[in-house]
Amino acid sequence: MQQSEQEQQKEQEIAQNEMPDLIVNPYEVVNNSKKQIDYDKLIQSFGCQRIEQSHIERIQALTQKPVHHYLRRGIFFSHRDLNQVLDAYEAGKGFYLYTGRGPSGDSMHVGHLMPFIFTKYLQEAFDVPVVIELSDDEKFFHKSETTLEEYQRYGYENAKDIIACGFDVNKTFIFLSSKYAGHMYHNICKFQHAITYSQLRGIFGLNESDNCGKVAYPAVQAAPSLSSSFRHIFGKDEVMCLVPQGIDQDPYFRMTRDVCYKLKVPKTGCIHSQFLPGLHGFGTKMGTTDPTSAIFLTDSPKEIEEKVKKHALSGGGMTKKEHQEKGADLTVDVPYHYLRFFLEDDARLEEIRVQYGKGVMMTSEVKKELITVLTKIVTEHQQRRALVTDEIVEKFMELRPLSNYPPKKNN
Amino acid sequence: MQQSEQEQQKEQEIAQNEMPDLIVNPYEVVNNSKKQIDYDKLIQSFGCQRIEQSHIERIQALTQKPVHHYLRRGIFFSHRDLNQVLDAYEAGKGFYLYTGRGPSGDSMHVGHLMPFIFTKYLQEAFDVPVVIELSDDEKFFHKSETTLEEYQRYGYENAKDIIACGFDVNKTFIFLSSKYAGHMYHNICKFQHAITYSQLRGIFGLNESDNCGKVAYPAVQAAPSLSSSFRHIFGKDEVMCLVPQGIDQDPYFRMTRDVCYKLKVPKTGCIHSQFLPGLHGFGTKMGTTDPTSAIFLTDSPKEIEEKVKKHALSGGGMTKKEHQEKGADLTVDVPYHYLRFFLEDDARLEEIRVQYGKGVMMTSEVKKELITVLTKIVTEHQQRRALVTDEIVEKFMELRPLSNYPPKKNN
Incomplete structure (x- = not known):
């Protein structure tokens, strides 16, 4: 020891x-770099x-x-x-x-x-x-x-x-x-x-x-x-x-x-x-004290749309011209980073990475795609959660053997 | 707080x-005064x-x-x-x-x-x-x-x-x-x-x-x-x-x-x-490292007799003459103190206190009385303990209501 x-x-x-x-421990995560850790x-x-x-x-x-x-x-x-x-x-x-x-x-x-x-x-x-x-x-x-x-x-x-x-x-x-x-x-x-x-x-x-x-x-x-x-x-x-x-x-x-x-x-x-960073950028926190900092599992489609549109920090250019010249800075861009976490389609993600990074795709388009993805995830979650009764919770909490243990023997 | x-x-x-x-806490009791605390x-x-x-x-x-x-x-x-x-x-x-x-x-x-x-x-x-x-x-x-x-x-x-x-x-x-x-x-x-x-x-x-x-x-x-x-x-x-x-x-x-x-x-x-002090006197400890320091619940009548006779610190005089002149020092005497704990008869205890304290009663007599008392307590304890089966222990440890709760109403 x-x-x-x-x-x-x-x-x-x-x-x-x-x-x-950077501070990382179970009671505190502070990223003062403002970029991806x-x-x-x-x-x-x-x-x-x-x-x-x-x-x-x-x-x-x-x-x-x-x-x-x-x-x-x-x-x-x-x-x-x-x-x-x-x-x-x-x-x-x-x-x-x-x-x-x-x-x-x-x-x-x-x-x-x-x-x-x-x-x-x-x-x-x-x-x-x-x-x-x-x-x-x-x-x-x-x-x-x-x-x-x-x-x-x-x-x-x-x-x-x-x-x-x-x-x-x-x-x-x-x-x-x-x-x-x-x-x-x-x-x-x-x-x-x-x-x-x-x-x-x-x-x-x-x-x-x-x-x-x-x-x-x-x-x-x-x-x-x-x-x-x-x-x-x-x-x-x-x-x-x-x-x-x-x-x-x-x-x-x-x-x-x-x-x-x-x-x-x-x-x-x-x-x-x-x-996963807060909507306001790398190094920001998600929490209920600032509802615009995160997408909550109780958010409505309208709330999701508004939060992503208004509050998700963009790494795109300040003007259309600048964006088309320099492309988006993906190291600080929140919508792209959220798509990494939540968009399952690898090909489409890669396309966004390239097109957005080159400035061909605009932030508004990326955000629109993110809104679609998050709305689907949150809405479906809400539908499944509505079906979880107290009886179901009790069942999960019941002391019992589990059906897949001991493991099946490999043949 | x-x-x-x-x-x-x-x-x-x-x-x-x-x-x-004196040190008294749950992990240490030390009495360096050699007398009753x-x-x-x-x-x-x-x-x-x-x-x-x-x-x-x-x-x-x-x-x-x-x-x-x-x-x-x-x-x-x-x-x-x-x-x-x-x-x-x-x-x-x-x-x-x-x-x-x-x-x-x-x-x-x-x-x-x-x-x-x-x-x-x-x-x-x-x-x-x-x-x-x-x-x-x-x-x-x-x-x-x-x-x-x-x-x-x-x-x-x-x-x-x-x-x-x-x-x-x-x-x-x-x-x-x-x-x-x-x-x-x-x-x-x-x-x-x-x-x-x-x-x-x-x-x-x-x-x-x-x-x-x-x-x-x-x-x-x-x-x-x-x-x-x-x-x-x-x-x-x-x-x-x-x-x-x-x-x-x-x-x-x-x-x-x-x-x-x-x-x-x-x-x-x-x-x-x-x-309760150790047999060797106030300020001494009882423990298995020195079996002569205490009367254990597993001791035989012979062991009890030997321990009390040989090891229980006496407050009596060094010689018979000195004892008869000055009497026993009850503030350091272990046999008398043990009788305070284990002899139920108040009148007899008082008699011993007075007679032993005056030097009329000898240490050997007091020890003999203590041996009788302790032998009875330990022997009877051993008899009762022999009857305590694992089933009885389980019964005491079982989660259940107890028969005297809630309390009976006073009439």
């Missing part, structure tokens, strides 16, 4: 020295690995399905031990996916959907179980805006949006961490036991006036990485875990992996996504 | 300044209240039973909000008792029985429910000698000794905190949320290289003080809690009471016992 702690510290120092415009440098400073073309090809070969455009386009761009997870799958031992969300009462926005859209793709492609933690306790400790009971209620409501992403009820277990903690308390204790206060402080930037919940909680986020936290699914089998996540969550799992090593269980695999 | 934190700090400073020979000063420095004759009379009147000799003799000598608990009882609202033990693989000694003997008396006298926490997680965080699973096993074995004290299975719920934490996790979160790291550090003397479990755990000891941690017993009723405990545990409940105040629930009542 001593050595790995030093490694962590070294990594953080590198990150601080080499990327002065240099994710290659971030990989280096965090000590994780780039997802290579060879990984993508291997996933395609193993799943016999086209890989998701998040992978093709490097939106999920980085990993830890992805090969070990794929090895386990190939050997017929299977693996499971773990992701989550800190529930809030605010409307979720399209950025929040990303890990769930991607996890749902992986579930389908690999036919593996998914566990989803709604960390109401974390929000209670860190936000403290309301009661734990209210965060539980938010979690329950957020579960409806997550379910609307299309997860298979027979393969998915969703839980509020405040309700499920008892079932994995033996693992929570092991993580709390294996981590010192000073290590946590280094990872999460805690200070002494922080409440004790902030010290206790990281173990609650780590525990679902061990299959023994889900005896109703995995029995006594030790199954590898892969965690799709925004790269800001990586410190949690760096810590988790260190402890896995100490506990002599397989280290948790990670697969990291880039951040 | 700010003010109460300052109060706590002030209390600790007083304790440190005025009692330089000045419990009056300890009451003052901890800011709790002396149990007065009026309390004893009130308890006798309410229960219509002779009060336990631990109360009559001031062995349970201090309290917090005992009157409020008795008020609730008198008003027909009832209360419940909460006590516990950090399980260890070592044999329990007679000192460990004290809180359970006393709690069992209170259960019988008041006819109230008892909850008993076996804090296997605490031991895992603080001792780290073995695995959590092993501490669970110790807890299970220790439960047999506790049950052998005579608790009524229909009125008693015993739980391993690692197994029950999930049922009270909502309250654990509220405690963790309400206490800062620096407050905990002040109370328990933590440092930064301590594991996170030590920061998380105090809330797990506090949570059973809220009746909402036991929905299977109390439903949604808010019932007052009284905690019989060694005074070294008071810092936990000082913290607990501060949080109760913040959560706007009744403050936990406390009733504190003195410490």
Whole structure:
């Protein structure tokens, strides 16, 4: 542990020295560069690995399905031990996916959907179980805006949006961490036991006036990485875990992996996504305090149209002439970047990239295309969410075996 | 909270300044005075209240039973909000008792029985429910000698000794905190949320290289003080809690009471016992590392006889002549002090105090009397314990209503 702690510290120092415009941790993402984050440098400073073309090809070969455009386009761009997870799958031992969300009462926005859209793709492609933690306790400790009971209620409501992403009820277990903690308390204790206060402080930037919940909680986020936290699914089998996540969550799992090593269980695999910027540009945040900063899952087609038209920062020229001469600056252009995330058609995206970059296509045309794409995504999401009843949520939250575990034997 | 934190700090400073020979906290009791601790000063420095004759009379009147000799003799000598608990009882609202033990693989000694003997008396006298926490997680965080699973096993074995004290299975719920934490996790979160790291550090003397479990755990000891941690017993009723405990545990409940105040629930009542000294004298410890330091619950009559004869520190004169002239020094004499704890007959104890103190009675006679008393207690305990099967332990640990709650209406 001593050595790995030093490694962590070294990594953080590198990150601080080499990327002065950037802060990335689970409680703060600040990009003062106003441009796309240099994710290659971030990989280096965090000590994780780039997802290579060879990984993508291997996933395609193993799943016999086209890989998701998040992978093709490097939106999920980085990993830890992805090969070990794929090895386990190939050997017929299977693996499971773990992701989550800190529930809030605010409307979720399209950025929040990303890990769930991607996890749902992986579930389908690999036919593996998914566990989803709604960390109401974390929000209670860190936000403290309301009661734990209210965060539980938010979690329950957020579960409806997550379910609307299309997860298979027979393969998915969703839980509020405040309700499920008892079932994995033996693992929570092991993580709390294996981590010192000073290590946590280094990872999460805690200070002494922080409440004790902030010290206790990281173990609650780590525990679902061990299959023994889900005896109703995995029995006594030790199954590898892969965690799709925004790269800001990586410190949690760096810590988790260190402890896995100490506990002599397989280290948790990670697969990291880039951040979706706010509508106002790279380095801006999405949030309900400024409704024009994001596309929310509750927005009407009219709201979407207005937000994209008025508020999505354009990298196009200031005048038509300038635009036609210089083309759009795609490194700052939000509409193009959103299409990277949400337009599935590779050929059309490439066409836009070239034509818009050359100044042949105008910002208004790109925005129009984005409005069409986002309206379809949000409207269809709303239709699916309207069908998610309390009974369906209860079903996802019920303790039960999942139908695709144990994995089918490869023939 | 700010003010109460300052109060706590002030209390600790007083304790440190005025009692330089004494350290009392949940993780360390050191008495360098070699004499009986000045419990009056300890009451003052901890800011709790002396149990007065009026309390004893009130308890006798309410229960219509002779009060336990631990109360009559001031062995349970201090309290917090005992009157409020008795008020609730008198008003027909009832209360419940909460006590516990950090399980260890070592044999329990007679000192460990004290809180359970006393709690069992209170259960019988008041006819109230008892909850008993076996804090296997605490031991895992603080001792780290073995695995959590092993501490669970110790807890299970220790439960047999506790049950052998005579608790009524229909009125008693015993739980391993690692197994029950999930049922009270909502309250654990509220405690963790309400206490800062620096407050905990002040109370328990933590440092930064301590594991996170030590920061998380105090809330797990506090949570059973809220009746909402036991929905299977109390439903949604808010019932007052009284905690019989060694005074070294008071810092936990000082913290607990501060949080109760913040959560706007009744403050936990406390009733504190003195410490039973080791056989080698006041200021010495009991423990398995030196088997001659204590009477263990597994000792044979021969072992008890030998330990008392050879190892129980006498306050008698060095020679028969000196003893007859000066009498025994009862402030350092262990056999007499043990009789205060374990000989129920008040008249006989008084006789010994006077005769031994005058030098009429010899140490050998007092020791002989102690051997008789302890042999009876330990032998009978062993007989009762032999009858405690795993099935009986399971029954005590089963989640169920208790037969004496809700309390019977006073007519």
